[in-house]
Amino acid sequence: MNIISHNCPRCHTKSSAFDLHVSIRRKDINYRPSTYIGFDTLGQCKVCKKGVIFGYEIYQGNWTKIDYQTPDSLSYEPKDALFDLKYIIPETSNSSVPQFTPDPINGFYVQATQNMNNDAWDSAGAMCRKVLDVGTKLLARTNDIDLNKQQTNNLAARILRLHEVGKLTDELRDWAQKIKNDGNFASHDEDPFSQTQAEELFNFTQIFLTYTFTLPGMLASKRPPEENGTD
Numbered sequence: 606m607n608i609i610s611h612n613c614p615r616c617h618t619k620s621s622a623f624d625l626h627v628s629i630r631r632k633d634i635n636y637r638p639s640t641y642i643g644f645d646t647l648g649q650c651k652v653c654k655k656g657v658i659f660g661y662e663i664y665q666g667n668w669t670k671i672d673y674q675t676p677d678s679l680s681y682e683p684k685d686a687l688f689d690l691k692y693i694i695p696e697t698s699n700s701s702v703p704q705f706t707p708d709p710i711n712g713f714y715v716q717a718t719q720n721m722n723n724d725a726w727d728s729a730g731a732m733c734r735k736v737l738d739v740g741t742k743l744l745a746r747t748n749d750i751d752l753n754k755q756q757t758n759n760l761a762a763r764i765l766r767l768h769e770v771g772k773l774t775d776e777l778r779d780w781a782q783k784i785k786n787d788g789n790f791a792s793h794d795e796d797p798f799s800q801t802q803a804e805e806l807f808n809f810t811q812i813f814l815t816y817t818f819t820l821p822g823m824l825a826s827k828r829p830p831e832e833n834g835t836d
């Protein structure tokens with residue numbers, strides 16, 4: 606077993622220690638004229654005890670030089686044996702923020718993710734509420750949607766208003782309604798969240814961000830360039 610240092614995508618500990626337990630050899634990769642050998646290595650974070658897959662690749666010639674050892678069987682950092690770390694599963698939290706989510710909402714979402722990963726349901730729920738609160742206000746502002754006093758102060762009322770003017774789908778409205786009835790849209794921050802409530806609200810938050818920022822952002826970025834008059 607080998608031990609390496611890496612930021613943990615599960616509990617977000619910086620430079621955590623991981624025990625590398627086992628490697629499976631993936632299909633060889635041909636980057637002509639060279640062949641690379643790929644491994645998926647199971648690591649366990651010493652802080653949160655959760656598992657992570659490290660995806661390594663090594664040039665065949667370099668693998669021969671280290672007697673065909675695998676990342677877990679080495680007694681030093683795999684990168685020192687010229688193993689390249691190509692990916693980690695799960696990815697770190699920053700890359701899991703729905704694309705095109707603006708500041709500061711993306712920062713709140715990262716905190717919600719960290720709290721979810723740490724089983725901190727109250728903090729996660731409060732952060733999701735903050736994401737939705739700021740996100741729905743931004744959505745109303747950027748689309749010049751008038752809000753009355755109740756819609757300004759109350760998240761559920763604001764979601765209904767955004768649905769009414771066509772900025773949220775029926776499904777999102779129904780989901781918001783369900784969550785509201787379960788009590789976890791309550792504006793009282795002292796109400797504790799159960800795990801189920803936090804998970805529901807987190808899922809809703811993800812879908813809200815994807816629908817509100819990711820899809821429009823992707824469509825805008827894929828829009829063909831303006832014709833410039835040449836054939």
Ligand SMILES: [Zn+2]
Nearest residue numbers: 613616650653
């Ligand atoms: Zn961890």
